[in-house]
Amino acid sequence: MPKVIAVLAFFVLLSGNLNAQSQLTDSLERAIRTGRARDTNLVNALNRLSLAYLYEDTERAGQLAGEALNESRRLKFNRGMAVAYNLKGIVYDITSQYDSALRYYQFAMQQSRIAGYSAITIGAYNNMGMVYKNRGDYKEAIRAYYQALDVLKTNGNKKTTANVYNNLGLVYSELKQYKKAHEYHNRALKTYESVNDLYGIGASLTNIGLTYSFMKEDDSALLYYDKSLRIKEEIEDKYGMGILLNNMALIYKSRGEYRKSLAMFERSLKLAQELGNQNSRISAFINLSMLYTILKDYSTAKTMIDSARVLAENQKALFRLSKVYEAYSVMYSRKGDYKKAYEALKVYDSINDTIYSKTNSELIAEMSARFESEQKESEITLLQNQNRIKVLELEQQRVRNRNLLLAVALISLLVLAVLLLRHQRIKYRMQVSAEHEKAAIQKQAYNQMLNAEENERKRIAMELHDGLGQLLSAARLNIAALEDVYTEDENSESLKNAGLLIDQSVTDLRQISHNLMPSALIRLGLVAALNDMASKINSGRKINMEIIIHGIDQRLPEPFEIALYRVVQESVNNILKHAHATAIRIVLRKTGESLELEIMDNGKGMPEDADKSSTGIGWEDIRSRVTMFNGRMKLYSQPGEGTRLNIIFSKSDL
Numbered sequence: 001m002p003k004v005i006a007v008l009a010f011f012v013l014l015s016g017n018l019n020a021q022s023q024l025t026d027s028l029e030r031a032i033r034t035g036r037a038r039d040t041n042l043v044n045a046l047n048r049l050s051l052a053y054l055y056e057d058t059e060r061a062g063q064l065a066g067e068a069l070n071e072s073r074r075l076k077f078n079r080g081m082a083v084a085y086n087l088k089g090i091v092y093d094i095t096s097q098y099d100s101a102l103r104y105y106q107f108a109m110q111q112s113r114i115a116g117y118s119a120i121t122i123g124a125y126n127n128m129g130m131v132y133k134n135r136g137d138y139k140e141a142i143r144a145y146y147q148a149l150d151v152l153k154t155n156g157n158k159k160t161t162a163n164v165y166n167n168l169g170l171v172y173s174e175l176k177q178y179k180k181a182h183e184y185h186n187r188a189l190k191t192y193e194s195v196n197d198l199y200g201i202g203a204s205l206t207n208i209g210l211t212y213s214f215m216k217e218d219d220s221a222l223l224y225y226d227k228s229l230r231i232k233e234e235i236e237d238k239y240g241m242g243i244l245l246n247n248m249a250l251i252y253k254s255r256g257e258y259r260k261s262l263a264m265f266e267r268s269l270k271l272a273q274e275l276g277n278q279n280s281r282i283s284a285f286i287n288l289s290m291l292y293t294i295l296k297d298y299s300t301a302k303t304m305i306d307s308a309r310v311l312a313e314n315q316k317a318l319f320r321l322s323k324v325y326e327a328y329s330v331m332y333s334r335k336g337d338y339k340k341a342y343e344a345l346k347v348y349d350s351i352n353d354t355i356y357s358k359t360n361s362e363l364i365a366e367m368s369a370r371f372e373s374e375q376k377e378s379e380i381t382l383l384q385n386q387n388r389i390k391v392l393e394l395e396q397q398r399v400r401n402r403n404l405l406l407a408v409a410l411i412s413l414l415v416l417a418v419l420l421l422r423h424q425r426i427k428y429r430m431q432v433s434a435e436h437e438k439a440a441i442q443k444q445a446y447n448q449m450l451n452a453e454e455n456e457r458k459r460i461a462m463e464l465h466d467g468l469g470q471l472l473s474a475a476r477l478n479i480a481a482l483e484d485v486y487t488e489d490e491n492s493e494s495l496k497n498a499g500l501l502i503d504q505s506v507t508d509l510r511q512i513s514h515n516l517m518p519s520a521l522i523r524l525g526l527v528a529a530l531n532d533m534a535s536k537i538n539s540g541r542k543i544n545m546e547i548i549i550h551g552i553d554q555r556l557p558e559p560f561e562i563a564l565y566r567v568v569q570e571s572v573n574n575i576l577k578h579a580h581a582t583a584i585r586i587v588l589r590k591t592g593e594s595l596e597l598e599i600m601d602n603g604k605g606m607p608e609d610a611d612k613s614s615t616g617i618g619w620e621d622i623r624s625r626v627t628m629f630n631g632r633m634k635l636y637s638q639p640g641e642g643t644r645l646n647i648i649f650s651k652s653d654l
Contacts, residue, residue, distance in 0.1 A: 025049065025052045025053075028045050028048055028049040028052070029049065031045050032045050032046065032049065039075060040075060040077050040080060042071055043068050043071050043072050043075065043077055043080035043084070044080065046064050046065070046067050046068035046071065046084075047064075047065065047068045047080065047083045047084055047087060049064050050062075050064035050065040050068065050084075050087045051087060054087075054090060054091070054094065056276060056277060056278060056279075057278070058091055058094050058095060058279065059316055061087065061090075061091055062088060062091040062092075064087075065084045065087035065088045065091065066084075066088065068080060068083070068084040068087075069081060069084040069085065069088065072084055078111050078114045078115035078117075079111075079112075079115040079117050081111045081115075082108050082111035082112040082114075082115055082117050082120045083108075083117075083120060085104050085105075085107040085108035085111060086104070086105065086108035086112075086120055086123055086124055086127070088104040089101045089102070089103075089104035089105040089107075089108060089124070089127060090127065092104060093127060093130065093131060094279075095318075095319040096134070096319055097319070098131045098134060098135050101127070101131050102128060102131050105124045105127050105128045105131070106124075106128075108120055108123075108124040109121055109124040109125070109128075112124065118151055118154070118155050119155070119157075119160075121151055122148045122151050122152060122155060122157075122160055122164075125144050125145070125147045125148035125151065126144070126145065126148045126160075126163065126164055126167060128140075128144040129141045129142075129144035129145040129148065129164075129167055129168075129171070130167060132144060133167070133170065133171050133174065135554075136524075136525070136554075136555055137554055138171055138174065138175055141171050142168065142171055145164050145167055145168045145171070148164050149161070149164055152164065158191050158194060158195050159191075159192070159195060159197055159200060161191055162187075162188040162189075162191035162192045162197070162200050162204070163188075163200070165184045165185070165187045165188035165191065166184070166185060166188040166200075166203060166204055166207050168184045169181045169182070169183075169184035169185040169188065169207055169211070170207060170210070172184065173207075173210060173211045173214050174214075176214070178211055178214065178215055181211045182208065182211060185204055185207045185208045185211065186204075186208070188200070188203075188204045188207070189201060189204035189205070189208070192204055198231055198234070198235045198237075199235065199237060199240065201231055202228045202231040202232045202235070202237060202240055202244075203228075203240065205224050205225075205227045205228035205231070206224070206225065206228045206240075206243070206244050206247065208224045209221040209222070209223075209224035209225040209228065209247070210247065212224065213247070213251060218251050218254075218255065221251060222248065222251060225244060225247060225248050228240075228244055229241065229244055229245075229248075232244060238271045238274060238275050239271075239275060239277065239280075241268075241271055242268045242271040242272050242275075242277070242280050242284075243268075245264045245265075245267050245268040245271070246264070246265070246268045246283070246284070246287065248264050249261045249262075249264035249265045249268065249287070252264065253291060253294075258291060258294070258295060261291060262288070262291055265284060265287050265288045265291060266288070268280070268284050268287075269281065269284035269285065269288065272284050278311050278314075279320065281308075281311055282308045282311050282312055282320045282323075282324070283320075285304045285305065285307045285308035285311070286304070286305065286308050286323055286324065286327045288301075288304045289301045289302075289304035289305045289308070289327050289331060290327065290330065292304060293330060293331045293334050293335075294334075296334075298331060298334075298335045301331050302331065305324060305327050305328055305331060308320075308323075308324045308327070309321070309324045309325075312324050318351055318354060321351055322348050322351040322352050325344045325345070325347045325348040325351065326344075326345075326348050328340075328341075328344035328347075329341045329342075329344040329345045329348060332344060479498050479502060518532065518533075518565070521561065521562065521565055522558075525555040525556070525561060526555070526556060526561040526564055526565055526588075527547075527549055527552065527588075529561075529565055530547045530565070530568060530586060530588070531547050533545070533568070533569070533572070534546070534547045534586075537572070537576075537584075542582075543576070543581060543582055543583065543584065544582065544583050544584070545572070545583075545584040545585075545586070546583070546584070546585045546586070547586050547588075548585065548586065548587045548588070548589075549588050549589070550587075550588070550589035550590065550591075551589055551590035551591060552588065552589075552590050552595075556595075560629060563625040563626075563628060563629060564588075564597060566621070566625055567597065567599075567622050567625050567626065567647065568586055568597070568599060570618050570621055570622050571599045571622065571645060572584060572586075572599070573618065574618055575599075575601045575603060575643075578603075578606075579601050579603025579604060579605075579642075579643065580603050580604050581601035581602050581603030581604075581642070582602060583601065583602045584599075584600070584601050585598075585599075585600045585601075586598070586599055586600075587600075593650060594648055594649065594650050595648070595649045596646070596647070596648050596649075597646075597647040597648075597649075598644060598645065598646050598647075599644070599645040600642065600643065600644045600645075601642055601643055602642045603642055603643060604639065604640060605637045605638050605639045605640050605641045605642055605643055606637050606639065606643060607637070607639070626647055629649055630649070630650075631647050631648060631649045632647070632648045632649075633645070633646070633647045634646045634647075
């Protein structure tokens, strides 16, 4: 569901522009190719053509925006530069390369202020808000949206104001502040209605439906989706219909109504094909493959993924290609072909590594281009200092020559030392290499085992909660209905007892699911999960647990968060069972390039070397998880004086 929301929020901002730009594509291509568009007109043409290609060919859109950026710098055309930076940010946003997207949005904001182009300033703030939302940094997302609204007070564009309201509503939905979310979506709806913007009205109705979907009120969600669908059909908003049908299909999929879900996914695919929207086609094929995988129709599922792969390869869209191989991995895993599932997963990881490297290379090239542009503006000053530069170059050459001589001498000494100690060194290196290789293999195997264990816990927790939990809830409703019928019958007491047993079963099931994998840890991160743990312990009023966080303003990598949570969980369990403590304090602080975890209690204490001498499973689990991330662990304790466990991870460990 979150992926659908992100696309929808982006659509609210850009749909009208995309429709307008697509009609001009041919004429813009001709104007650029024939040379009729020159200077600032060429910049504007490149930017408008980039906008038209955003969803049809994202890579091409990025290339066109880059050309517009270079030409704008040459002409010192700040307005064109602001638009090009914003478009580059959108390209990275679409491909979920959020760090790069934020960087370009910030460049766009700077140039738009210089040019006095408030529309791009507003757009950059709005887009930054979406990036922060997608990264889960809701505080910064809300701040960015309110900054956009501040600029809109003087700009006065009602449609754009409604767009921002809608995006704020989506943030509050993800924060589960549904009352606030409804407030902003209804503001957006009224604003769109005041200017009779049917596209916006349809989008707001869809967003209200999404909020109800978050609240698990699927009937209400479908009611608003149906209203939105009628509007989109009326105005022939095929792009919006594709997204909306995808949302509706997800609800029917979650209900187990696979035929309805399948029909809507297929209709969404048909609309994407009619529009020639390759990105939407890829997403539709992947969604269909997931559904066919659930239905165990693996042949059709593979056909769907193969179709998505061909499109992604033709587009050279690495981000979407990674999603394709992720879908292959899921399909083969469900099918029981674990070898192919593992091979697909390796390709998925390789593509993600390539995306990261490519992004860094493009950023370096972009920063170099900016530097060269600034260098040209300083050419007169550089010429005046030419003599000094020559002196410095001569000095540098002399230093290089001296360093070369030193290097030759050092290498000669090293070669001589190697020759003298060759036999001993070879033997020693072979021994050390074998030990290191053995240790590395053992560590890798253990890491894989832990990751597999956590993934299995997550899967079992979800299946218990979503499968057995729903069945128990349904059984409880049926028992409640019978209690109303047999209020004075001899069976009423038995029915009441059965209801109580089911209630207890639901409670126990939730506790088991939470112990396997706390939902707060996966959805909101380590800090929220620790606070949730403290809240549950403090509710018993027998022991006080305090959580202190310093220097952590965003989520850590998920495997690292899970490892830290398990360390705290095992330590707290040990304290509750053995320490006879009345207070527990958990301190998690990030200082400079290191992260420190301290777990303290005021209990009866233990021998200071207990963590090393103990053979219990709990301490072994803590040591293993700390070692997995190369952490350093130290226990401070004396009998009768409480216990303090200190764990430190350096930046290179995270």
